[in-house]
Amino acid sequence: xxxxxxxxxxxxxxxxxxxxxxxxxxxxxxxxxxxxxxxxxxxxxxxxxxxxxxxxxxxxxxxxxxxxxxxxxxxxxxxxxxxxxxxxxxxxxxxxxxxxxxxxxxxxxxxxxxxxxxxxxxxxxxxxxxxxxxxxxxxxxxxxxxxxxxxxxxxxxxxxxxxxxxxxxxxxxxxxxxxxxxxxxxxxxxxxxxxxxxxxxxxxxxxxxxxxxxxxxxxxxxxxxxxxxxxxxxxxxxxxxxxxxxxxxxxxxxxxxxxxxxxxxxxxxxxxxxxxxxxxxxxxxxxxxxxxxxxxxxxxxxxxxxxxxxxxxxxxxxxxxxxxxxxxxxxxxxxxxxxxxxxxxxxxxxxxxxxxxxxxxxxxxxxxxxxxxxxxxxxxxxxxxxxx
Amino acid sequence: xxxxxxxxxxxxxxxxxxxxxxxxxxxxxxxxxxxxxxxxxxxxxxxxxxxxxxxxxxxxxxxxxxxxxxxxxxxxxxxxxxxxxxxxxxxxxxxxxxxxxxxxxxxxxxxxxxxxxxxxxxxxxxxxxxxxxxxxxxxxxxxxxxxxxxxxxxxxxxxxxxxxxxxxxxxxxxxxxxxxxxxx
Numbered sequence: 001x002x003x004x005x006x007x008x009x010x011x012x013x014x015x016x017x018x019x020x021x022x023x024x025x026x027x028x029x030x031x032x033x034x035x036x037x038x039x040x041x042x043x044x045x046x047x048x049x050x051x052x053x054x055x056x057x058x059x060x061x062x063x064x065x066x067x068x069x070x071x072x073x074x075x076x077x078x079x080x081x082x083x084x085x086x087x088x089x090x091x092x093x094x095x096x097x098x099x100x101x102x103x104x105x106x107x108x109x110x111x112x113x114x115x116x117x118x119x120x121x122x123x124x125x126x127x128x129x130x131x132x133x134x135x136x137x138x139x140x141x142x143x144x145x146x147x148x149x150x151x152x153x154x155x156x157x158x159x160x161x162x163x164x165x166x167x168x169x170x171x172x173x174x175x176x177x178x179x180x181x182x183x184x185x186x187x188x189x190x191x192x193x194x195x196x197x198x199x200x201x202x203x204x205x206x207x208x209x210x211x212x213x214x215x216x217x218x219x220x221x222x223x224x225x226x227x228x229x230x231x232x233x234x235x236x237x238x239x240x241x242x243x244x245x246x247x248x249x250x251x252x253x254x255x256x257x258x259x260x261x262x263x264x265x266x267x268x269x270x271x272x273x274x275x276x277x278x279x280x281x282x283x284x285x286x287x288x289x290x291x292x293x294x295x296x297x298x299x300x301x302x303x304x305x306x307x308x309x310x311x312x313x314x315x316x317x318x319x320x321x322x323x324x325x326x327x328x329x330x331x332x333x334x335x336x337x338x339x340x341x342x343x344x345x346x347x348x349x350x351x352x353x354x355x356x357x358x359x360x361x362x363x364x365x366x367x368x369x370x371x372x373x374x375x376x377x378x379x380x381x382x383x384x385x386x387x388x
Numbered sequence: 389x390x391x392x393x394x395x396x397x398x399x400x401x402x403x404x405x406x407x408x409x410x411x412x413x414x415x416x417x418x419x420x421x422x423x424x425x426x427x428x429x430x431x432x433x434x435x436x437x438x439x440x441x442x443x444x445x446x447x448x449x450x451x452x453x454x455x456x457x458x459x460x461x462x463x464x465x466x467x468x469x470x471x472x473x474x475x476x477x478x479x480x481x482x483x484x485x486x487x488x489x490x491x492x493x494x495x496x497x498x499x500x501x502x503x504x505x506x507x508x509x510x511x512x513x514x515x516x517x518x519x520x521x522x523x524x525x526x527x528x529x530x531x532x533x534x535x536x537x538x539x540x541x542x543x544x545x546x547x548x549x550x551x552x553x554x555x556x557x558x559x560x561x562x563x564x565x566x567x568x569x570x571x572x
Binding site for chain 2: 007034035048072073
């Protein structure tokens with residue numbers, strides 16, 4: 001007989017306090033496998049015992065709670081109204097199709113409210129800053145040209161981005177550059193081995209201007225899509241803190257923002273191996289259409305099968321979201337549109353959204369699409385967005 | 389229902405928004421903390437408590453509140469939390485979450501309807517005498533801190549400190565002895 005999926009809280013407790021028997025461990029694992037809501041409950045119990053309540057009960061928190069309550073009340077009323085109208089519509093539809101057209105007009109309109117002044121929020125564009133380790137810096141845009149010759153290594157900035165070529169490594173000494181893409185920016189980089197790197201907003205990469213003979217190592221913070229030139233002699237590694245990706249030649253997307261809880265690697269072509277510096281036993285190998293998520297808090301890697309398109313479409317001018325929390329979506333928009341986002345309601349934060357937005361669209365169009373699908377209000381004022 | 393509660397509840401039934409807001413501010417933090425003992429996730433707790441307040445506000449006219457508003461709120465939150473756990477397929481057979489929650493609640497009027505499990509009674513037996521006495525006055529007999537202080541002729545602060553220590557010991561006992569506790 002299959003074990004009952006229900007679990008007693010004491011097993012969760014004992015697990016959190018590290019005193020499970022083998023049987024209980026199995027029971028727990030079975031229960032965790034059952035559903036993602038089980039896993040998140042377990043994580044919450046753990047977090048609660050480690051760091052206590054996130055709720056302080058301060059005056060400002062209560063004020064926020066009250067506002068959030070009132071928002072909930074309003075949307076409940078609206079929902080009832082829409083429900084009633086929907087029932088009316090279905091009856092009316094039996095009588096005459098025209099009625100349902102009338103009903104539509106009663107549906108609440110999408111609510112993005114922009115103050116009369118012009119919105120200051122603009123989509124991102126090609127811009128970046130190049131840093132040399134001797135202190136020189138260059139501001140780059142897709143129109144500005146720059147041509148440097150560093151001991152035979154040619155560095156060129158054109159409308160196609162920044163590219164390195166030629167040169168040989170002098171006496172084994174690696175010289176590094178850092179390319180920093182600000183919020184509201186993107187940039188394409190071609191490394192000395194021909195590897196292309198599409199850098200997303202608010203991302204930095206550090207790399208030698210000429211690779212060593214036995215390996216190619218770079219460091220990334222933020223998000224980039226890599227198209228790595230195959231070189232069986234020199235594995236290509238990407239470090240993000242403790243997290244290493246090792247490849248020979250492939251295409252993959254790496255999302256490793258410092259202020260995110262996770263590092264996500266999405267493999268499009270070839271194969272990659274992911275490992276952790278301080279725990280070499282933990283590793284995962286990905287094949288195309290697999291994704292690996294590294295959770296920084298728990299120090300674990302998790303692999304799953306996915307459709308890659310939503311994760312790499314940013315490079316093609318699209319923002320695709322699949323059942324993603326609004327808070328995550330707004331993080332992405334914040335980086336790309338270089339704007340501030342404030343959530344006035346916890347509920348809005350956790351709403352899930354599926355859809356495709358155009359990355360170069362005006363922010364209002366993008367927000368309108370979001371407002372249309374959910375019961376939220378979005379206010380735009382100057383450079384900031386408020387969601388209720 | 390106590391007279392104050394009856395007056396307040398009557399105002400709510402008549403749609404007095406000011407009173408409702410005041411009740412919200414009064415009970416919200418305690419209820420969130422209480423709910424967190426079951427649910428552990430403050431966002432979910434806020435959802436549960438806010439939904440309850442919405443229900444309370446809209447359905448006040450139909451509600452039949454027996455004991456006190458506080459008892460009503462705490463019981464309702466507890467029930468909603470237990471439903472949430474049921475949906476997650478988490479059981480609390482030994483009412484341990486419930487005891488933890490009660491210990492965290494500053495003035496649990498509602499507590500008196502619960503029978504303490506044998507395990508908890510045994511843990512209470514192991515408390516030092518004075519602590520045990522105060523603890524039982526508070527949680528079994530439902531006395532207020534001030535009443536206990538008067539009865540025992542000690543300061544209110546002493547009562548509070550002793551109760552706090554008792555809670556800590558009890559919690560530790562309950563946690564440390566889980567294996568013993570759960571396999572009776």
